[in-house]
Amino acid sequence: MEPDLNAAVLKEWAKVIDEGPFSSLCWGERIAFDNPDSLTLLGALSAWTERVRLVTTVVVPQLHDPVLLAKGLATGDVLSGGRLTVGLGVGGRNEDYVAAGADPATQTMRQMADRVAVMKRVWNGEKVTDSVLPVGPAPVQPGGPELLVGTIGPKTVRSAAPWAAGLAGITMDLDVDKQNELFDVARTAWAQAGRPAPHLATSFWFALGDHDTARTQVHHHLRRYMNWIPAEYVDAMAPTTGWAGTEDELAEVLHRFAEIGTDEVHLIPTSSDTGQLRRVAEAVQEFS
Known part of the structure; x- marks a missing residue:
């Protein structure tokens, strides 16, 4: 989501992540923004990496035709050798729906679940039309890529238990106790649905350095990324949103999340450097 990205920068990031101790390489989707297209980037990342899991955090199904989205993601699963995990969410920006020609009224968990059902039919090789052959290619992972739900609300977490394998959430203020409460909601909902224990992932923005410099970096990033929110609101939330500090302090934060059973923390960069x-790779070596 940083400005002035090009193929060389993206490839370098992919290579460093793939060679490092990281479990996943994640990227998000926006439409009315200058970030790369998610499915096009998936193809490139499949070629640039060999080890790390590729995780969309998140794709918004309502911005796509579900059959074409299923085909694109299945292609990414094939190209990556079955390393794809798909994080899905309803999205938080009306302008993206308008830019994509999507109906803002579909910005609900129910509408997302309906599209997930179509995508799973495609991945299972069912015909969704009267075509001669079903829509392919078949994904490497039987039944399709693992699905995670990108949400932070208890009600929406519960609604995803029938179809998602876990969470790909976000914590704005790094409140570990509040995060654990949401994880408990997921653990209960998945158990009640007769599902295996959910994969529990959260994310937060980060910057490494002395506190003032790092905090300024986070603030600058949020000002650009959250451009649909009035700037004064972003300025008010920036001092407590995300994380800024040293490598040792980052390790301490990650230990606190590990103690509540977090399976993964997706660290959101605020610089293309x-x-x-x-530096993060060195800080998280002990968790690999």
């Missing part, structure tokens, strides 16, 4: 990424 791979120096930040390499």
Whole structure:
């Protein structure tokens, strides 16, 4: 989501992540923004990496035709050798729905679940029309990629238990106790649905450095990324949103999340500088 990205920068990030101790390489989707298209990027990442899981955090199904989205994601699963995990969410920006020609009234968990059902039919090789052959290719992972739900609300977490394998959430203020409460909602909902224990992932923005410099970096990033929110609101939330500090302090934060059973923390960069990424790699070695 940083400005002025090009193929060389994206490829370097992918290579460093793939060679490092990280479990996943994640990227998000926006339409009315200058980030790369998610499915096109998936194809490139499949070629640039060999080890790491590729995780969409998140794709918004309502912005796509579900059959074409299923085909594109299945293609990404094939190209990556079955390394794809698909995080899905309803999205928080009306302008993206308008830009994609999608109906803002479909911005609900129910509408997302309906599209998930179509995608799973495609991945299972069912015909969704009277075509001669079903829509392919068949994904490498039987039944399709693992699905995670990108949400932070208890009600929406419960609604995803029938179809999702877990959470790909976000914590704005790194409140570990509040995060654990949401995880408990998921654990209960998945058990009541007769599902295996959910994969529990959360994310937060980060910047490494002395506190003032790092906090300024986070603030600058949020000002650009959250451009649909009035700037004064972003300025008010920036001092407590995301994380800024040293490598040792980051490790301490990650330990606190590990103690509540977090399976993964997806660290959201606020700079395109791979120096930040390499420093994070050193800080998280003990968790690999």
